[in-house]
Every structure is written in structure tokens, then in C-alpha cells.
Amino acid sequence: MTKQTRTQPRNVTQKLFGSHLVSGEMKAGQEIGLKIDQTLTQDATGTLVMLELEAMGLDRARTELSAQYVDHNLLQTDSRNPDDHLFLRSACEKFGLWFSPPGSGVSHAVHMERFGKPGKTLLGSDSHTCAAGSMGMLAMGAGGLAVALAICGEPFHLNMPSVMGVKLTGKLPDWVSAKDVILEMLRRHDVKGGAGKVIEYYGPGLKHLSAMDRHVIANMGQEMGHTATVFPADEAVRTFLRQQEREGDFEPLEADAGASYDEYEEIDLGKLEPLIALPSSPGKVVPVREVAGEPIYQAYIGSSANPGLRDFVVPAMMVRGQQVQERVSFDINPTSRQVLENLAGLGYLTDLLGAGARLHQTGCNGCIGMGQAPATDQISLRTVPRNFVGRSGTPEDKVCLCSPETATASALTGVITDPRDLGMDYPAFDDSQAYHVDDRNIRPPARHPELTVVEKGPNISTLPDFGGLPDSLEGPVLLKVGDNISTDEILPAGSEILPYRSNIPKISEFTYIRVDPSYPRRAMDYQDRGSLIVGGDNYGQGSSREHAALAPRYLGVRAVIAKSYSRIHWQNLCNFGVLPLRFEVPEDYDDIEQSDILALDDLSTALETGNAIAAKNQRSGRTYPLTHDLSGRQVRMVLKGGLLNMMRESLAA
Structure with missing residues (x-):
């Protein structure tokens, strides 16, 4: 009679690491190597990645899928940015990468819409690559050189993290949304609380969070210094992929019954309230009601941290038939072309514009200091992931991080406002409904890369050579x-x-x-x-x-x-x-x-x-x-x- 070995129940993180481990042992703190299925690069970091691929003599990307996005450097005030856009396009053709041109949207939102797959690993030369953990991926940010090696088929090395399990119970009340969940985590753990950890969410409260809600939480896990955020691939993820006409990419991935974690945390969603991170740290979180009444200059909706259609539709319904306070700059940054097309097609864009909104091109824009800088010493409420000093483009900025609901309520009143105090019914939006999908703008890898000549403008310089470390x-x-x-x-x-x-x-x-x-x-x-x-x-x-x-x-x-x-x-x-x-x-x-x-x-x-x-x-x-x-x-x-x-x-x- 054969003796059967009983398998230890595993959480989602352990399943993802275990299925991609190529070297080392999954013991916290030990260096391991992981197989990388997909990579993500954006233009602020991708130009160096392409130069590194060239220096290493790559012929063709050796990942399942690699994608290059142009979303950071969109301002074309001279030839440097457009020259680099041409360089990136031609390099993608040469090395076999997908190319998302200017105007297609923020890398994290577009990658989730078009390429994200449960059970896969994703390495990106952008720290917020972790957002794709929202759909059951092991998604991590890294330096460009590490991503270049992954494109070449090399494993990614890191120290094995421990796993913090965060149990979600209850349901979010009206006027409280996913941004308040991650702000609550930052309130509890600050900007270093995730160091050396994967944060995995589980529990009955998950059924009330859509895939894009989870994107908000996973994206800003980086502000806790974590390695990655992981969610299961469940019905919410299946619904999202069906919406994107990619249901065939769905694979269920959930923790085994009885799975354990190295550390435990619990959040009752029903007890959360609107929160806000004050200048100038994502960890400086307080309830909105404690700072209500402070005059604001700007309310900014969008960015990789709040990229979903509902993050724009709810503000549109809030301002319908009203005008934002005349002193406030109400900035709308659609995060993908698809989101912008749906806002227009469903009529919500008209509501925003009619209320006085300023519409900006799809991209990172003000989040990375590319336009929309606030006035000197004036409060700017933003749905972006970071509020480090000067990141907005104004050295003396006062950027606060908050939900779309809080930012919009404050735009209507001209002062920091708890949205529960507006006296209106909560404009709930069902973001599981089907909507228009159009990915024709994103270019697949070239069929004949050997015919491609990489275009290098005068702003492209050779990487410097560095000598080894001296003994003394x-x-x-x-x-x-x-x-x-x-x-x-x-x-x-x-x-x-x-x-x-x-x-x-x-x-x-x-x-x-x-x-x-x-x-x-x-x-x-x-x-x-x-x-x-x-x-x-x-x-x-x-x-x-x-x-x-x-x-x-x-x-x-x-x-x-x-x-x-x-x-x-x-x-x-x-x-x-x-x-x-x-x-x-x-x-x-x-x-x-x-x-x-x-x-x-x-x-x-x-x-x-x-x-x-x-x-x-x-x-x-x-x-x-x-x-x-x-x-x-x-x-x-x-x-x-x-x-x-x-x-x-x-x-x-």
C-alpha cells in the first residue's frame, strides 16, 4: 500500500512563488530566482531598458509578453520627448515588444485591460507595477536593468518575502471607496510597514470589491514599501476579463482552505470612513472630518492609483447640473483611451465638462510633475499614489491624497469636505456592466524585426562604462x-x-x-x-x-x-x-x-x-x-x- 503525502494548504502568494521558482528556497529572507512571464516598461524608464537590451545584444524578447508604454513624458515642448517616442517604437519593433503609443493611457491601467492574466508573473520598471496583483498576478516593480534581464529570459532575483494576510470583512459604506481601504492600511502601518512582505487580501469582504477596486489597493501597496500585493483570481476577476472580452484568459487562483500567513491583519470595511493623507507623505493619514474646512486650490481625479471607469463616473454624477467652486481647478485625467471613450459614450464626460472640469490627455501627467502643478502654498487634493515634496512640480506644494468622492466633494464646496456632509444620495455605479472595448491603437510585435532600424534622436546617449569597486x-x-x-x-x-x-x-x-x-x-x-x-x-x-x-x-x-x-x-x-x-x-x-x-x-x-x-x-x-x-x-x-x-x-x- 502506497503512503500518501499530505500537502500543506497554501495561500495565493505561496502558489505564485512556488509555480515560478527557479532557484533558492521559499524561506523568508533567502535569495530566490523567479521565472518572469511578462514585463512592463514605460517611457521614463524604458529608454534605458532599450539601451540595455541593445548593449546585451538581444535579438528577440524571450518572455511570454513584454509591453512598452508611453505615459509619463507626454509634453512635447521641444523635440526630445517625441524623438524618444520614435526610439521606443522602433526598439519595440526590433526586440519584439508590444508598443502602447502616447495617448493610449497609463501603463498599469492599460496592461490590466489588455494583457494581465491570473497566475502569471509581471516585472515592471515602474514601482506601481504591483497594481496587477489585483487580478491574481505576482506583479513587482524593479529597476530597468533587472527588467531588461527578464526580457532576455533571465530570472528575477529577490529575497523571499514573508506574507501578511489581511482579512476583509463587511462592506464599504456609502461615500467610502477602495482608496480609503489602502489609506487605512497606510494609517496603520506607515510607509515602511510593508518592507520585506507580500500583502495578501482575503476574506468575505472581497466579494464587494471589483477588480478595479482591488487595483487601487494593490497600486498603493507600494507606498508601504512592500514587495507585492496579491488578491485571488475569483469571480470579480472573471467579470473584469469578460468585460474586456478576454474571459478566456481567466484561471481561478485562490488560497487553500486552512492556508496560513506569517502575519495577520483585519479590516472591517463597514467601519471605514473617508480618509486623507496630508502633506507630504502617503503615511500621514487622518480622517477627512479632522481637516474639513481648509480651502483648496485643486481637485485632481485620475492616475494609476484610481484608474477605473467608476472613479470618473461617480464624480460625474456628483457634479451633474452643478458648478465646482470658481476658485478650484477641477482636473480630470482619464487613465486610458478606453475609459475616455466610455466616459464620452455614456455621457459622463459632458457632466464633468459642464461642471467646469479641465480635461487632460490620457497619461500620468500631473502625478509625475508633467503639468497641472498647483499654485504656490495651495492645497491640492489628488487621487494619485504619492505626495512627496515637490513631486507635483511646485516646490512649495501641499498635496493631499484622497478618494475621488472626497476630491469631488471638496471641488464643489471649495474647502476640504467629508463627502458624507454633502447632503446628496450616494451615486452608486455598477462597474461590472459591459462597455466599449477598443485596443486597435496598441501595436503588436513586428513580424520582421530584422528589417527594423532603431531610430535614435540627438538626446539618446550611450550608457557610461563603470569600473569595479576598489579594494580600499x-x-x-x-x-x-x-x-x-x-x-x-x-x-x-x-x-x-x-x-x-x-x-x-x-x-x-x-x-x-x-x-x-x-x-x-x-x-x-x-x-x-x-x-x-x-x-x-x-x-x-x-x-x-x-x-x-x-x-x-x-x-x-x-x-x-x-x-x-x-x-x-x-x-x-x-x-x-x-x-x-x-x-x-x-x-x-x-x-x-x-x-x-x-x-x-x-x-x-x-x-x-x-x-x-x-x-x-x-x-x-x-x-x-x-x-x-x-x-x-x-x-x-x-x-x-x-x-x-x-x-x-x-x-x-
Whole structure:
């Protein structure tokens, strides 16, 4: 008689990781390698990805599907952005990627509409790629170089996360929506509470959340510093795919009965109220009623964080037959061409325009500082995922994050308003209804890529070559920064800077200018000799843009010493040969002053053997013990000067 082995019940996260594991063990904290089925790139990061593919000699994408979107740099004030759009189109033809041209919409919304599939892995060079976890995918953001390797068929390496299970019960009350769910998570856990974790939602409350509601929650999981957010693929996902005329792509994926989690959380949806994140952190969340009455300048609807049709229809029904307050700029940013066509076809666009709305093209726009900047020192209520200082394009901004309901209610009154106080019936909208689908604008991979000539405008420059890490490093701390420094502060976005995304020498001139305008000039003086940066907790939170690691490396930064790091930026530093070290004694951070000279000796030996690493301060004479979280693979990568050098060496062998 054969003895049967009883299988342990698994949650959705464990099923997704287990079905794609190619190396390592699924033990929290250990490095693993995952097979990547799909990739996503956007124009702010995709131009570097295409240059990296070219440098690695790729002939054709080796994923099941890779898609390139143009959604960030849409302003065409000179030739740089349109030149890069042509470059991306031709590179997609050359390497076999789908191409979504300007005007098609925000990458995360369009990818979910057209390509997302339950049970698949998705790696994107945009931190909000995690939004696709809404439909039972393992979707993660990463630096462009990691995505380029995935397009080449290489596995994606990361440390195995633990899993936080969030049980949802009850049903959202009127005037409370999915944005308030993720704001409640941020209120409880702040911007570091998801570090090293996948957040998986389950429970009876799920049946009341549509796939696009889940997109809102999954998208902003990144603001908690998580690895990914995972939802099951259930009837809500089937309904969404049927709506998109892709029901054949549905595969059920749910947790086994009795599945467990490393950590537990519970939210009674019925007890939530309208919430708002105050300037200038997604984690600074309070009830709307506590700040009601403050005058506002702008109410902004749209972005990857609230991309669904209902996120525009509910505001349209709220303002029907009314006018927004005359002082308020009521900005509408449809997130995909499909959403815009349906708003027009169903008549809701007329309601918005009639109320005084300003209609903008489908894309990221103001969320990334590409237009719609608020007036100086004026409150802007936005349904975007982030409100870091200056990200809007106005240095003295006061951006608050809230739901479409709260933003629209406040537009009508001119002050921050709890939508429950409007005195109107809640305009519920059934977003499971069938609607117009048209994907003719999105171009499939070329049939004959060998005939394609990649078009490079004058703004495209060759990637710089970097040498390996020296055995001894002695250099000044040219910058000391505090906790929660974001990649927007390291290398800002916006209409002035992002057009240089393919020109590393030029874009490096903007490194840390919002923190210290003198930094790029001072760093250039040490470009050949090497310098260091010292940071606090959660260094490099926010956007996945690898420019925030690449530009400092170009300026000569060889090591960063911080209390802790955000996952994606930590990986990007490794990818470009910048050594990310941690203080073994966090209090040593307080002893270091900007301009101190630190000396680190025997680095290669210490990294390869696991010996202790120490930094000696020439001013104080003190020595600080340091540690790191690099795997053996990452040690080799940093010593060789980055992942691209390691890949070139491997391909040449």
C-alpha cells in the first residue's frame, strides 16, 4: 500500500512563488530566482531598458509578453520627448515588444485591460507595477536593468518575502471607496510597514470589491514599501476579463482552505470612513472630518492609483447640473483611451465638462510633475499614489491624497469636505456592466524585426562604462540625509528633468538638487576619486527609476551607508555597482557629519569572505561597524562594477 503525502494548504502568494521558482528556497529572507512571464516598461524608464537590451545584444524578447508604454513624458515642448517616442517604437519593433503609443493611457491601467492574466508573473520598471496583483498576478516593480534581464529570459532575483494576510470583512459604506481601504492600511502601518512582505487580501469582504477596486489597493501597496500585493483570481476577476472580452484568459487562483500567513491583519470595511493623507507623505493619514474646512486650490481625479471607469463616473454624477467652486481647478485625467471613450459614450464626460472640469490627455501627467502643478502654498487634493515634496512640480506644494468622492466633494464646496456632509444620495455605479472595448491603437510585435532600424534622436546617449569597486575606498561624505528619502528627492521627475532620461551626463546635473542644489557640482569634483552618501531609515523609497542610482554613480558615488533601504532602490544600487551598506549600530549615524572623510579598507576580501566591514572617520577617529544584505551573486556584481558588466562578461564567455 502506497503512503500518501499530505500537502500543506497554501495561500495565493505561496502558489505564485512556488509555480515560478527557479532557484533558492521559499524561506523568508533567502535569495530566490523567479521565472518572469511578462514585463512592463514605460517611457521614463524604458529608454534605458532599450539601451540595455541593445548593449546585451538581444535579438528577440524571450518572455511570454513584454509591453512598452508611453505615459509619463507626454509634453512635447521641444523635440526630445517625441524623438524618444520614435526610439521606443522602433526598439519595440526590433526586440519584439508590444508598443502602447502616447495617448493610449497609463501603463498599469492599460496592461490590466489588455494583457494581465491570473497566475502569471509581471516585472515592471515602474514601482506601481504591483497594481496587477489585483487580478491574481505576482506583479513587482524593479529597476530597468533587472527588467531588461527578464526580457532576455533571465530570472528575477529577490529575497523571499514573508506574507501578511489581511482579512476583509463587511462592506464599504456609502461615500467610502477602495482608496480609503489602502489609506487605512497606510494609517496603520506607515510607509515602511510593508518592507520585506507580500500583502495578501482575503476574506468575505472581497466579494464587494471589483477588480478595479482591488487595483487601487494593490497600486498603493507600494507606498508601504512592500514587495507585492496579491488578491485571488475569483469571480470579480472573471467579470473584469469578460468585460474586456478576454474571459478566456481567466484561471481561478485562490488560497487553500486552512492556508496560513506569517502575519495577520483585519479590516472591517463597514467601519471605514473617508480618509486623507496630508502633506507630504502617503503615511500621514487622518480622517477627512479632522481637516474639513481648509480651502483648496485643486481637485485632481485620475492616475494609476484610481484608474477605473467608476472613479470618473461617480464624480460625474456628483457634479451633474452643478458648478465646482470658481476658485478650484477641477482636473480630470482619464487613465486610458478606453475609459475616455466610455466616459464620452455614456455621457459622463459632458457632466464633468459642464461642471467646469479641465480635461487632460490620457497619461500620468500631473502625478509625475508633467503639468497641472498647483499654485504656490495651495492645497491640492489628488487621487494619485504619492505626495512627496515637490513631486507635483511646485516646490512649495501641499498635496493631499484622497478618494475621488472626497476630491469631488471638496471641488464643489471649495474647502476640504467629508463627502458624507454633502447632503446628496450616494451615486452608486455598477462597474461590472459591459462597455466599449477598443485596443486597435496598441501595436503588436513586428513580424520582421530584422528589417527594423532603431531610430535614435540627438538626446539618446550611450550608457557610461563603470569600473569595479576598489579594494580600499577613502572619500568624503558629500551628503548626509534623513529618513524616508525618496527617489524623487534623489533624482527628481518633472517636465524639465525627465526629457533627459536617456542622457545620463545631463540628467546627473539634477541629482539631489531639491535637497542641496550644490551637490552635483561638488560631486563632480570627486567623480574620479569617489565619494559617499549617508542616509537614515528607508533610504530610496518611492519610484523604481534607476536614474536615482545611475546618476549618483556617474557622479562618483561608490557607497551609500544608511540605517535601512527601500527594496527597489537597494537593488538598483547593487545593479550599478554602488555598495549599499548598513550601520550595525544605528546610533553611529548621529556621529557622522557632512564632509567627514571615511575610509573603508579590504572591501573585496570582506565582501567575499563575510568578514567585518568598518568605516573609519578621519575627523573623529571613530570606527563604525557596517554590514550588508548582499547575496553572493550581488557581491560579485558590485565588485565587477554592476550587473551590466557581469552580463557582458557572461555573454562573452
